[in-house]
Amino acid sequence: MRGRVGGLTAITGALLAGQLSVAPPQRPGVAHTDSRPAAVPFAALDPAARSADPATLSARLAGPLANPALGNPAGLVVDALTGALLLDRRSDLPTAPASTLKTVVAAAALTTFGPRETLTTRAFYSPPATADGAATTVVGGGTLWLVGAGDPTLTAAAGPTGYPSFARLSDLATQVRGTGVTQVDRVVADQTLFTGPPTGEGWRDSYVTDGNVTPVSALEVDGGRGAAGATGPRTTTPAMAAANAFAAALRRCGVQVNSTEIGALPAAGVAQPGARQLAAVQSPPIPVLVERMLTYSDNDLAESLGRLVAHARGLPASFAGATSAVLDVLRELGVPTAGTYLADTSGLSTSNRIAPATLVALLRTAVLPGHPALRTLITGLPVAGFSGTLNDRYDSADTRAGAGDVRAKTGSLRIVTSLVGQVVDSDGRLLLFGFFAPVEEAGATRAALDQVAVALESCGC
Template identity: 35%
Template sequence: MSLAPLFSAMAERAASVMLAAGMTLAPAPAPAPHDAAPLEGTVVTDQVVAASEAGAPGADQLTATAEAALADAPGTAHVSIRDLATGEELTQIADDEPVAPASSVKVLTAAAVLNELGPERRLRTWTVLADEHADGPAEVVLVGGGDALLGTGASDPDAVSGRAGLSTLAQRTVDGLQRRGVTGEVIVTVDPRLFGGDGRNPAWADDLYEQGHVSPVRPLATYGGREEYGTGQDRVEDTAGFAAERFQSALADAAEAADADVDVRVREQVPRTDADRAEVLDAPPLGLVESATVAEQVAFMLGHSDNQVAEVLARDAAHLAGEKPAPEGVCRVLVDAADRLRVNTRGLDLADASGLAGDNRVTADQLTGVLAAAARSPRLQPVVEALPAPGTDSTLQDRLVGTAAQDRVQAKTGTLLDSVSLTGRLRTASGREVVFSIVLTGIDADVTEARDAIDETVVALAEL
């Protein structure tokens, strides 16, 4: 399977354009027949198939165990459990009722992003010189290419958040200015026009921005929309503006360090460029930096449940698919990806890619369907392999530790005031591997009790 590149000549010349329009979503490989040999390079190994053929625990035992563990759970339980090797659904408890599964939506987002962008793609951020023949100061444009995990310092080859650094980009930009013979005063502007619009989602309440759950979505952000590294840090309102201000300062420092014959005018705020968008895309880059791979960013997004990264990656995917990189286009791409994975999309109705919206409607069996299909696709296997594990630096860091499930489960968490979920893969004590989704809805803000009930269910299943 491959994406058919239809780059425009403009984007081809500007080597820094990561997201040229006109590429279409290629179908992911269909799940293999139940009796087929494992696909090379997938999660479905010979051992997984052998455990499936052994058949223990069976569907009845899995269902009875889940029902007993969730008997006193708050709200209504929605459960789907599938055999990892075959994709066969073994447990169905209100599994076809569309509900708001919170951040478990990111499982579908991860599959769509990987299918559209490919796991090895890197996201580029670059600079160009706007109309070098114009009068006045030379204008350096910082162009956002869809990377939400820029660092403010030097590029860090060992990091995911901060792999591409603004200080490194500044040094390369100074080198580019010197090669072009630019001297005198230089000003910085920013081009965040890849996505367009104001970056807001009408399905998100204002307090989601105010509480730092997400920022308006721009194709340019440091550390997932934060000033500093760390998922516990507050987000900034204008991610592109903040990144541009840090780049401007880094450019001034780099010019001074290189003893370049340019004078970077440092302004309190970096304005949006007035340069024609087509001319910006057509201009040769002064300097550029590249992100961690899409697979690595997807793993970061799943592990830390990073809403900003999920939304930016989803807009990258929508743009590449020829859809509008806004909520409506993103949701079409996600639904289309599920459909191409041969998941029954009846009732699937999305409002965002992060799961923040209470208006999202996804069924438990759709979530397990995505995981089962991803397990059979070498292109999509990071969806399954990168799920958080108990005790690691992730949203499962303090959950399921010291239990029978600790070394047998990887799962994506999800939390809203009215619903809590856990969606992932699990190996039972008898060796059978399954994918599962457990969603409790109507919990009336009883988040702790709902999480505990789900964790007890997962432990009980792991002990079978």
């Protein structure tokens, strides 16, 4: 066990060291502080480690894969270094991926944006007009425009919330008050960076009320919930909730607010004549957002990142634009996409179809030296028994051996339970896998998938 953990630690350390080297272009709503650091290649794919034998490995996994709790699962295991096929069960047939699809939007975001790029939420001020229509210079009345940049981590919390560098409405309000504004007639929420319907094809009507996702908006606060870290139902009007939260923050700072509403800035995101930017707050860097999305399977972040990729690539920031954009990135990376159909970028849709071979090929692209920008795709994967959606798993007698070793993205819908990730086997060889059980997630299903991963991790095959 110790040797396997050491091997994984070495790989993770090498992945963390990889950085980008090309300066990112300026994009609306995306801020960056300087050029990208120099790149270094990934390392620690040990060619001296003994390669697994496909027949032996397949025999080792036959029992765990035959568990009735998994139905008739599809699956794929490959050698990360050589790409050698070690196990293949219908891996070229597109299937519903559930949240393992988030690895795709992660790759798209990491290759589209630089490691220091952030999302900037802004406040613009339009002073009231005089009787002859001219703008006044007074600091009372007028309109504050709260302009969303697609940052679901924007928070109404004034103090620490346990997540690094949240963009805070309290900071935005303090900046506004610092300019001398003491009263506004209204706060207007602008969510026009994103377009199209707020919910997706193949989404359950209960996703919002069950708390799975907020209706997609370029402006939301605390993930559409009443407070940072809260659970339960999401608001159905995230932009309006953000405007109300901003108004409350302004009042605490001594700025009188008479009303709030939803509106749209005039063309191209520019406030009405006479408006000026008073304040701005930045999200954590996009790779940090990507890591959080993967670790905690954050649906709001996944949908926002997909639209931001689309916007950066000149496509509509909608479901259609986002899915088209992320697939374009896969093709540019050389990842096969035959048979893929995407309805969203979070994996919530039951209409999504993608081949297991596509997702495993993407993981291999991420661990090989050619694309250091993708390192966060690996470091963001939940760690068995330690973090994110695998935090409370791998704690039973038959799965404990995988704790700390299995790194994988989980997925669950009423039609599929999935697990896609990596392990270092007992010979020190890095293996990549994807398993898709066509059954609704339950405790027995999760445990059965974990047993498959542990059998792979403990294999000296």
